[in-house]
Amino acid sequence: MYFAKRNSEEPEIVIENTVVYACESASCNGWMRKDFASENYVCPMCGSQLIEEVRELPKIQTDFNSFK
Incomplete structure (x- = not known):
């Protein structure tokens, strides 16, 4: 059987004021x-x-954000 190696590096989660x-x-x-x-x-x-309020949340990248 073949088991894929998992990437040992986790993607960095960027927290920003949202x-x-x-x-x-x-x-x-x-x-x-x-x-x-x-x-x-x-x-x-x-x-x-x-x-309206400000919270510290993980940054998300969507196609919607690129059209602003």
Whole structure:
């Protein structure tokens, strides 16, 4: 049998300050990155308003970010 060698080096995870919209309701944990939020600032899970805040999150690379 053949077992592939796993790469011993893990990719570096880059943490950056990211603007997110978080649900203002204390009973809801909903949030989303600003890049993926619609202009409708309502929580999709509970219907409360979303407020802008900054969190330290892993950087993600999407095709959407390259069109900005």
